[in-house]
Amino acid sequence: MLSILFKKALDRACWLAVCATTLISAAGRAQDKPYFVTYSHDLEEPGNLEIETKTALGRPYGGDNFGATAMELEYGTRAWWTTELYLDGQATGGDSTLFTGWRLENRIRPLMRDHAINPVFYVEYENTSGADKTILEVTGHDGQADLAEPNGEARKEHQHEAELKLILSSNVRDWNISENFISEKDLSHAPWEFGYAVGATRPLRSAASSRECTFCAEKFIAGFEGYGGLGDTFALTMRDTSHYVAPLVGWQLPKGVRFSFSPGFGLTSTSLTRVYRVGLAYEFNQIGGWFHGSHGVTEGGAE
Amino acid sequence: MMRRSLAVVLIMLSAAVAVGAVSSARWERVPAKDHVRINPLTGQPEAAMAGALLYREHCEQCHKANARGDGHKRPSLRSERLRAASDGDIEWFLRQGDLGHGMPSWSSLPEAQRWQVIAYLRSIQ
Numbered sequence: 001m002l003s004i005l006f007k008k009a010l011d012r013a014c015w016l017a018v019c020a021t022t023l024i025s026a027a028g029r030a031q032d033k034p035y036f037v038t039y040s041h042d043l044e045e046p047g048n049l050e051i052e053t054k055t056a057l058g059r060p061y062g063g064d065n066f067g068a069t070a071m072e073l074e075y076g077t078r079a080w081w082t083t084e085l086y087l088d089g090q091a092t093g094g095d096s097t098l099f100t101g102w103r104l105e106n107r108i109r110p111l112m113r114d115h116a117i118n119p120v121f122y123v124e125y126e127n128t129s130g131a132d133k134t135i136l137e138v139t140g141h142d143g144q145a146d147l148a149e150p151n152g153e154a155r156k157e158h159q160h161e162a163e164l165k166l167i168l169s170s171n172v173r174d175w176n177i178s179e180n181f182i183s184e185k186d187l188s189h190a191p192w193e194f195g196y197a198v199g200a201t202r203p204l205r206s207a208a209s210s211r212e213c214t215f216c217a218e219k220f221i222a223g224f225e226g227y228g229g230l231g232d233t234f235a236l237t238m239r240d241t242s243h244y245v246a247p248l249v250g251w252q253l254p255k256g257v258r259f260s261f262s263p264g265f266g267l268t269s270t271s272l273t274r275v276y277r278v279g280l281a282y283e284f285n286q287i288g289g290w291f292h293g294s295h296g297v298t299e300g301g302a303e
Numbered sequence: 304m305m306r307r308s309l310a311v312v313l314i315m316l317s318a319a320v321a322v323g324a325v326s327s328a329r330w331e332r333v334p335a336k337d338h339v340r341i342n343p344l345t346g347q348p349e350a351a352m353a354g355a356l357l358y359r360e361h362c363e364q365c366h367k368a369n370a371r372g373d374g375h376k377r378p379s380l381r382s383e384r385l386r387a388a389s390d391g392d393i394e395w396f397l398r399q400g401d402l403g404h405g406m407p408s409w410s411s412l413p414e415a416q417r418w419q420v421i422a423y424l425r426s427i428q
Contacts, residue, residue: 079402171411
């Protein structure tokens with residue numbers, strides 16, 4: 001009973017946040033690259049909150065069409081530390097719509113300077129059900145068979161997982177090149193699972209226009225990402241693993257909204273044949289200051 | 304009494320010297336090859352106009368619309384220190400940020416856009 005009330009409250013909170021994202025106009029611009037799986041070393045500006053929805057659409061072999069959305073609340077705790085909360089849900093055709101869990105993650109830049117290769121440590125705790133289909137990462141022997149299971153069965157499986165990533169990222173001549181090494185462990189008796197994600201993006205034009213515009217080339221970022229599983233400690237092999245390659249495009253819209261889209265193509269029989277991803281992001285400036293005065297930039301800054 | 308006043312003056316002078324040393328040290332960290340760089344967009348009014356739009360997108364939220372900061376934690380960008388810095392110093396600082404003090408790294412902005420921001424900052428000094 002309590003669980004149903006909690007889910008209803010959560011649904012309302014999600015809707016409110018989505019409406020706020022759509023309606024409120026006094027905010028800043030999202031800065032991130034249009035990656036869906038790969039992380040770069042860009043962190044949220046301190047004191048800012050970005051709300052982003054990442055939706056994956058696909059159809060596993062022998063299963064029904066599904067749409068899974070991860071709603072991401074990303075807060076810049078410090079210039080070198082970003083905290084995120086994900087709320088996941090999915091709807092499967094001919095089946096049901098359900099909340100599939102939450103994740104809490106932290107990204108920390110250990111080096112205070114910009115280098116040729118910038119490391120970021122990523123630590124995440126996931127509390128999701130087996131019905132989660134957001135595909136925010138691919139690890140171990142994840143495959144389309146996992147996505148074809150009926151919701152009624154899949155939701156009975158509870159996953160309490162810890163995930164560690166080493167993010168390496170470089171900005172070279174207006175290109176961002178990022179590599180992620182992923183390890184994931186179900187906190188029950190299960191092996192460590194491994195995965196990877198790599199990506200590269202670049203704005204279509206480097207210099208900004210001297211007039212406000214929506215369709216200028218510099219408002220678009222294009223690139224690609226590739227990601228997949230690398231087996232687990234029981235079978236550290238690429239056999240029966242999923243791998244995807246996905247072109248990406250990001251569009252910085254007026255009023256601080258960012259839209260991104262990526263069609264992904266499975267490279268192995270274990271992978272989904274295609275997965276389409278749509279992202280919509282909106283950034284609220286300096287919300288830290290709403291609660292406790294000035295926060296974020298501290299003495300020193302850019303003077 | 305005299306000795307106490309002298310001590311207070313000495314402490315204040317030491318503090319002022321220390322603050323000055325820390326402040327100037329910011330530009331002293333800039334590598335020589337970066338320090339001597341000149342903004343390739345200098346003298347182009349369109350660059351400053353584009354820089355103004357970029358400033359509004361990325362900088363205004365902390366440094367305020369008039370670039371004077373909040374007089375406390377968010378520093379003014381209309382300052383003697385900024386006027387004294389070379390284009391290369393500012394570009395290096397934008398690229399590096401000062402993560403320990405809350406200034407993000409703007410290496411994710413294309414280099415041309417960093418120079419446009421600098422053109423704008425020069426235009427408002």
